[in-house]
Amino acid sequence: MIVKHYTEVSNQAVEVEGAVAVKKRVLIGEKDGAPNFVMRQFTLEAGGKTPFHTHNWEHEVYVLSGTGIARHSDGQSHISAGCAVLVLPNEEHGFVNTGNEPLVFLCSIPKL
Amino acid sequence: MIVKHYTEVSNQAVEVEGAVAVKKRVLIGEKDGAPNFVMRQFTLEAGGKTPFHTHNWEHEVYVLSGTGIARHSDGQSHISAGCAVLVLPNEEHGFVNTGNEPLVFLCSIPKL
Numbered sequence: 001m002i003v004k005h006y007t008e009v010s011n012q013a014v015e016v017e018g019a020v021a022v023k024k025r026v027l028i029g030e031k032d033g034a035p036n037f038v039m040r041q042f043t044l045e046a047g048g049k050t051p052f053h054t055h056n057w058e059h060e061v062y063v064l065s066g067t068g069i070a071r072h073s074d075g076q077s078h079i080s081a082g083c084a085v086l087v088l089p090n091e092e093h094g095f096v097n098t099g100n101e102p103l104v105f106l107c108s109i110p111k112l
Numbered sequence: 113m114i115v116k117h118y119t120e121v122s123n124q125a126v127e128v129e130g131a132v133a134v135k136k137r138v139l140i141g142e143k144d145g146a147p148n149f150v151m152r153q154f155t156l157e158a159g160g161k162t163p164f165h166t167h168n169w170e171h172e173v174y175v176l177s178g179t180g181i182a183r184h185s186d187g188q189s190h191i192s193a194g195c196a197v198l199v200l201p202n203e204e205h206g207f208v209n210t211g212n213e214p215l216v217f218l219c220s221i222p223k224l
Contacts, residue, residue, distance in 0.1 A: 001198065003196075039220070058146065060220065080117075083118075084115075085115050086114040
């Protein structure tokens with residue numbers, strides 16, 4: 001069993017095209033021996049966003065704090081603490097912090 | 113994309129042997145079309161615990177609120193909000209609420 005507090009995990013800037021003020025912690029990953037999926041924690045500072053993009057794997061998201069929107073091909077949905085979001089493979093999506101506090105969420109993906 | 117708040121999902125008593133004051137919400141599951149893994153949210157009331165048990169699939173846990181312990185074959189680890197826990201397949205484990213407030217955590221598992 002591995003137990004760690006998120007503050008023990010380094011918070012690294014996400015430097016992909018279209019990402020603004022995004023950091024990522026890999027809380028449970030391949031290095032820990034996770035067999036099937038990976039749990040990451042994202043922090044979007046006020047004004048931050050992830051790129052509107054698509055890929056052939058899913059996201060399972062849980063919002064920990066802050067407020068924002070989840071963009072999708074049909075529009076957008078408001079998200080706040082306690083929201084769960086399923087992004088299916090090949091669905092366009094992006095997350096935007098629309099509040100004044102950091103938007104923090106977990107985002108799990110299958111091991112690629 | 114599916115977006116839901118956890119309060120929209122029914123919180124069902126877990127009635128397996130050794131479980132005390134445990135409820136479970138399936139936040140993202142097979143019914144939602146999740147391809148690979150399932151996100152559940154557990155609430156252990158004060159005095160609550162999950163059975164000390166084992167199975168051949170992993171858990172990826174994130175503690176949302178409350179305090180408790182994660183029991184394992186070598187002893188126990190304290191857990192509180194912000195802790196991530198990886199339980200590997202076939203590892204003995206159990207969760208106990210040792211505080212006065214509900215212990216609430218996410219627990220994702222592979223689709224079985």
